[in-house]
Amino acid sequence: MKRREKRMEWNPPQILITTFLSLILLGTLILLLPISTTDGISFIDALFTSTSAMTVTGLVVVDTGTAFTYFGEIVIMMLIQLGGLGIMTFAVLIYLALGRKIGIRERLLIKQALNQNTIGGVIALAKRLLIFSLIMEAMAIVFLSLVWVPELGWGQGLYASVFHAISAFNNAGFSIWSDSLSGYVGDPVINIVITILFIIGGIGFTVVFDMWQSKEFRQVSLHSKLMIIGTLAINIFSFLMIFVLEYNNPNTLASMSTPDQIQSAYFQAVTPRTAGFNTLDIGSMEHASLFYMIILMFIGGGSASTAGGIKLTTAILIVLATFTFYKQREEVVTFKRSLPYSLVLRALSLAMGSVLVVLVAIFILNLTEDAPFLDIVFEGVSAFGTVGLSMGLTGSLTIIGKITIILTMLVGKLGPLTFAFAFAKHRIDRVKYPKEDVLTG
Amino acid sequence: MKRREKRMEWNPPQILITTFLSLILLGTLILLLPISTTDGISFIDALFTSTSAMTVTGLVVVDTGTAFTYFGEIVIMMLIQLGGLGIMTFAVLIYLALGRKIGIRERLLIKQALNQNTIGGVIALAKRLLIFSLIMEAMAIVFLSLVWVPELGWGQGLYASVFHAISAFNNAGFSIWSDSLSGYVGDPVINIVITILFIIGGIGFTVVFDMWQSKEFRQVSLHSKLMIIGTLAINIFSFLMIFVLEYNNPNTLASMSTPDQIQSAYFQAVTPRTAGFNTLDIGSMEHASLFYMIILMFIGGGSASTAGGIKLTTAILIVLATFTFYKQREEVVTFKRSLPYSLVLRALSLAMGSVLVVLVAIFILNLTEDAPFLDIVFEGVSAFGTVGLSMGLTGSLTIIGKITIILTMLVGKLGPLTFAFAFAKHRIDRVKYPKEDVLTG
Numbered sequence: 001m002k003r004r005e006k007r008m009e010w011n012p013p014q015i016l017i018t019t020f021l022s023l024i025l026l027g028t029l030i031l032l033l034p035i036s037t038t039d040g041i042s043f044i045d046a047l048f049t050s051t052s053a054m055t056v057t058g059l060v061v062v063d064t065g066t067a068f069t070y071f072g073e074i075v076i077m078m079l080i081q082l083g084g085l086g087i088m089t090f091a092v093l094i095y096l097a098l099g100r101k102i103g104i105r106e107r108l109l110i111k112q113a114l115n116q117n118t119i120g121g122v123i124a125l126a127k128r129l130l131i132f133s134l135i136m137e138a139m140a141i142v143f144l145s146l147v148w149v150p151e152l153g154w155g156q157g158l159y160a161s162v163f164h165a166i167s168a169f170n171n172a173g174f175s176i177w178s179d180s181l182s183g184y185v186g187d188p189v190i191n192i193v194i195t196i197l198f199i200i201g202g203i204g205f206t207v208v209f210d211m212w213q214s215k216e217f218r219q220v221s222l223h224s225k226l227m228i229i230g231t232l233a234i235n236i237f238s239f240l241m242i243f244v245l246e247y248n249n250p251n252t253l254a255s256m257s258t259p260d261q262i263q264s265a266y267f268q269a270v271t272p273r274t275a276g277f278n279t280l281d282i283g284s285m286e287h288a289s290l291f292y293m294i295i296l297m298f299i300g301g302g303s304a305s306t307a308g309g310i311k312l313t314t315a316i317l318i319v320l321a322t323f324t325f326y327k328q329r330e331e332v333v334t335f336k337r338s339l340p341y342s343l344v345l346r347a348l349s350l351a352m353g354s355v356l357v358v359l360v361a362i363f364i365l366n367l368t369e370d371a372p373f374l375d376i377v378f379e380g381v382s383a384f385g386t387v388g389l390s391m392g393l394t395g396s397l398t399i400i401g402k403i404t405i406i407l408t409m410l411v412g413k414l415g416p417l418t419f420a421f422a423f424a425k426h427r428i429d430r431v432k433y434p435k436e437d438v439l440t441g
Numbered sequence: 442m443k444r445r446e447k448r449m450e451w452n453p454p455q456i457l458i459t460t461f462l463s464l465i466l467l468g469t470l471i472l473l474l475p476i477s478t479t480d481g482i483s484f485i486d487a488l489f490t491s492t493s494a495m496t497v498t499g500l501v502v503v504d505t506g507t508a509f510t511y512f513g514e515i516v517i518m519m520l521i522q523l524g525g526l527g528i529m530t531f532a533v534l535i536y537l538a539l540g541r542k543i544g545i546r547e548r549l550l551i552k553q554a555l556n557q558n559t560i561g562g563v564i565a566l567a568k569r570l571l572i573f574s575l576i577m578e579a580m581a582i583v584f585l586s587l588v589w590v591p592e593l594g595w596g597q598g599l600y601a602s603v604f605h606a607i608s609a610f611n612n613a614g615f616s617i618w619s620d621s622l623s624g625y626v627g628d629p630v631i632n633i634v635i636t637i638l639f640i641i642g643g644i645g646f647t648v649v650f651d652m653w654q655s656k657e658f659r660q661v662s663l664h665s666k667l668m669i670i671g672t673l674a675i676n677i678f679s680f681l682m683i684f685v686l687e688y689n690n691p692n693t694l695a696s697m698s699t700p701d702q703i704q705s706a707y708f709q710a711v712t713p714r715t716a717g718f719n720t721l722d723i724g725s726m727e728h729a730s731l732f733y734m735i736i737l738m739f740i741g742g743g744s745a746s747t748a749g750g751i752k753l754t755t756a757i758l759i760v761l762a763t764f765t766f767y768k769q770r771e772e773v774v775t776f777k778r779s780l781p782y783s784l785v786l787r788a789l790s791l792a793m794g795s796v797l798v799v800l801v802a803i804f805i806l807n808l809t810e811d812a813p814f815l816d817i818v819f820e821g822v823s824a825f826g827t828v829g830l831s832m833g834l835t836g837s838l839t840i841i842g843k844i845t846i847i848l849t850m851l852v853g854k855l856g857p858l859t860f861a862f863a864f865a866k867h868r869i870d871r872v873k874y875p876k877e878d879v880l881t882g
């Protein structure tokens with residue numbers, strides 16, 4: 001009997017998922033070592049922390065600053081840098097360091113990770129990405145040190161600067177302080193440096209490089225145009241929303257000075273689209289603000305960035321497609337460019353896949369957690385968008401709740417498409433079927 | 442100076458909206474008459490009741506059975522029949538009665554209301570629709586009388602049968618009893634007659650007629666196939682979900698006999714997709730069940746039916762399109778038929794428009810109502826899907842809350858597309874733009 005030869009080659013999404021899972025498991029094992037924690041940690045909590053760091057989410061089941069030793073925190077920092085700056089950049093770097101040529105297979109893998117549409121220039125992009133990121137982090141460390149070294153001394157001050165610079169640039173949202181950056185709600189240096197870091201990290205490297213190389217705005221790619229205009233618009237709108245909604249809230253803005261009100265409303269407006277730091281107490285905010293933040297967390301940042309969510313361009317595309325149909329126009333047009341059908345279908349699939357994942361997560365959490373619905377929805381979307389903001393539920397999650405959040409962070413970070421493509425077989429439609437209409441709405 | 446002639450002709454969506462609003466206002470004024478209520482009613486409550494009846498939603502700010510006189514209840518019944526069976530069918534009937542020929546303009550209007558894709562045969566369809574509906578309602582009255590006449594006497598029994606038959610067939614969910622049909626949780630006749638009525642009313646007339654005329658399943662249209670299989674699948678799945686989720690809930694299934702458990706789980710599984718009656722206390726159900734029901738309420742029933750929501754076919758199309766993309770296939774194919782791009786875009790636009798409306802409604806309710814998030818989300822989606830189920834928030838809504846729900850019911854009933862098309866101008870894209878890709882996800 002002849003057996004069909006089984007192809008053992010893995011496709012890029014499979015390699016990406018496997019690498020990610022291996023590193024998370026490695027991180028878990030290291031965090032379980034006595035040297036990592038002050039008082040020990042359970043397997044599930046170590047797994048949760050490792051996943052949260054590697055997916056740059058920032059949800060924590062134990063307080064990072066007190067539960068972990070310096071060694072443990074440095075492990076977390078490294079997982080963040082690995083997961084955020086991208087295991088793919090590292091893969092490239094390793095290949096370069098070993099002097100090996102990068103094959104088509106590896107390039108496809110990187111293409112997948114960076115979400116680049118063309119293979120050409122991926123190596124160059126990866127190199128520039130790494131150098132650029134390290135320079136950004138270094139500059140941030142200098143600025144943050146100006147605040148934290150005088151306050152905490154050289155050792156602690158530098159350490160805090162390094163940790164938060166890496167955490168911010170990678171949109172990880174981990175902090176060594178249990179109240180995140182609430183202690184610096186009115187500090188302009190911290191507010192500006194941290195937000196610039198995570199906005200640049202979260203807008204996508206291609207956009208930054210595109211702006212760098214272009215002399216005029218109209219020279220940049222359509223993608224960059226949408227991201228720049230979109231980011232500005234959503235951040236300004238969100239600032240106004242949070243400011244107005246929280247203005248009379250005695251637990252947040254009402255008791256503050258005007259400069260502090262402006263800074264904290266700004267910070268809380270830009271952080272939900274994946275950064276995950278907070279300077280206000282999330283649990284004390286108005287329900288309307290929290291609901292608005294849930295929408296922001298679901299949207300997320302830019303493609304090929306350290307941010308999560310369905311991505312700002314995906315949301316813009318869906319809105320554009322919707323308006324196109326309502327206007328009874330034929331093609332989705334923006335900035336004098338027509339968007340191909342396949343792209344609209346991709347955006348739709350991505351959004352729908354994401355909605356499904358979030359719905360399932362929220363459903364399970366409703367079964368397992370004895371908590372208000374808003375806290376649960378907030379937690380589920382925060383995990384999926386790898387945001388890390390929480391109304392306070394994370395610490396009291398049940399075991400099944402923790403596993404649900406772990407899986408949600410993973411799918412959120414790698415994207416539902418990666419998981420779907422990892423197991424999908426590409427089939428060519430040989431048979432042509434007649435078209436038929438269906439009633440909708 | 443030459444002035445451009447202003448075209449005063451209205452397009453079908455504008456006529457539809459205007460007719461609807463006029464009838465709601467008329468209903469409001471009649472309900473404000475002393476003869477309609479036992480103890481008077483405020484303008485906003487009358488407007489709310491009239492809108493709820495005309496949009497066949499069934500959310501109530503005052504208890505229908507005690508606040509209104511028989512006259513008032515009959516007004517509500519007539520509004521339900523007008524809004525549900527369709528003002529369009531009535532429009533046709535009036536034109537026929539007056540012996541006037543139906544022009545292209547009126548047919549377009551009916552086409553819009555019935556959501557039919559071809560103008561031809563709309564008149565015939567409208568006539569058959571009316572006759573079929575009245576026969577269904579008459580048959581139901583006979584069956585319901587078998588239970589209610591012996592129990593309540595001839596007058597009350599017949600009256601209850603007529604009211605609930607009209608309410609059920611039109612998916613209105615209004616009941617003359619404050620606990621809806623909870624008193625008949627274990628009555629097989631009520632359970633079977635009421636659910637068959639609202640399932641047939643909610644699956645869409647075209648599907649019913651299609652089944653009637655076809656000898657075999659494979660002869661029916663693609664739309665009917667999707668609706669029949671989809672309705673069966675979602676109802677069976679929902680029955681199992683509610684049964685399992687509520688099995689240990691002492692406030693719902695746990696204390697019941699097995700036949701009652703099966704009947705009430707079945708009833709509560711099929712009612713959220715627009716019917717809106719209940720035999721279990723909604724507020725006592727598990728959070729996971731309520732969350733699942735929110736999804737069902739958003740999906741709703743069939744097109745060209747008395748049901749609301751984005752419609753089952755819209756949901757199926759979106760899922761099919763998503764899977765098509767994940768499978769990396771070229772065309773959306775189902776039952777050996779290919780679905781055109783415009784249809785996918787329409788489904789996407791409809792779903793997105795609906796999501797936006799629901800999000801805005803929930804956001805406003807979060808601002809104005811002092812209620813748990815779950816109650817608010819449930820109420821908002823119930824209004825949009827014209828379902829009428831409530832966790833108990835409706836009665837205590839603020840004025841702005843009531844106005845929000847009124848507007849949500851209206852947009853939910855007429856559809857976001859109708860409102861968009863009412864104000865959209867059809868523009869032909871003369872300029873052809875080059876295609877450009879954008880990164881997503």
Ligand SMILES: [K+]
Nearest residue numbers: 057172276387
């Ligand atoms: K984060």
Ligand SMILES: [K+]
Nearest residue numbers: 498613717828
């Ligand atoms: K209803």
